[in-house]
Amino acid sequence: MSCGEPHETDCSEVLDHLYEFLDREMPDADCTKFEVHFEECSPCLEKYGLEQAVKKLVKRCCGSDDVPADLRSKVMGRIDLIRSGEPVPEQDVSVSPAEAQGLIKE
Structure with a gap:
């Protein structure tokens, strides 16, 4: 997916590492790059918001279940x-x- 606009950080890179960003499993400098990208790119921001909402929903509904x-x-x-x-x-x-x-x- 790409919005077709030029960005310092390509949309595909952002989307490939979206869960690392959501889980804060990347260096602060990379998080900052992603935040700047989301300010510039509404399709990626929308995808981020959707994935963030799904993650919160799963945590709320399944967060207390023990995993075998x-x-x-x-x-x-x-x-x-x-x-x-x-x-x-x-x-x-x-x-x-x-x-x-x-x-x-x-």
């Missing part, structure tokens, strides 16, 4: 693979019925 240790381990392993640049298997992170039972509460 095995599932957390699988997800963290997948994240480590992605960050290291190693090939990631095409299959989804599998969830056992017991893990699913722990995640879904009626």
Whole structure:
């Protein structure tokens, strides 16, 4: 996605690292670059606002649920693979019925 306007920080870079920005997992200098970009680019600001709202909603609705240790381990392993640049298997992170039972509460 790009708004078509020239920016110091390209829209694709901002959107590729949006969750790092939302989670404050990037250096302050990069956060500042992103904030400047959002001031200039309404499509990226809109996407940021949407993702921020989804994140808040998930936290509010699911924030108190405990994640099964095995599932957390699988997800963290997948994240480590992605960050290291190693090939990631095409299959989804599998969830056992017991893990699913722990995640879904009626």
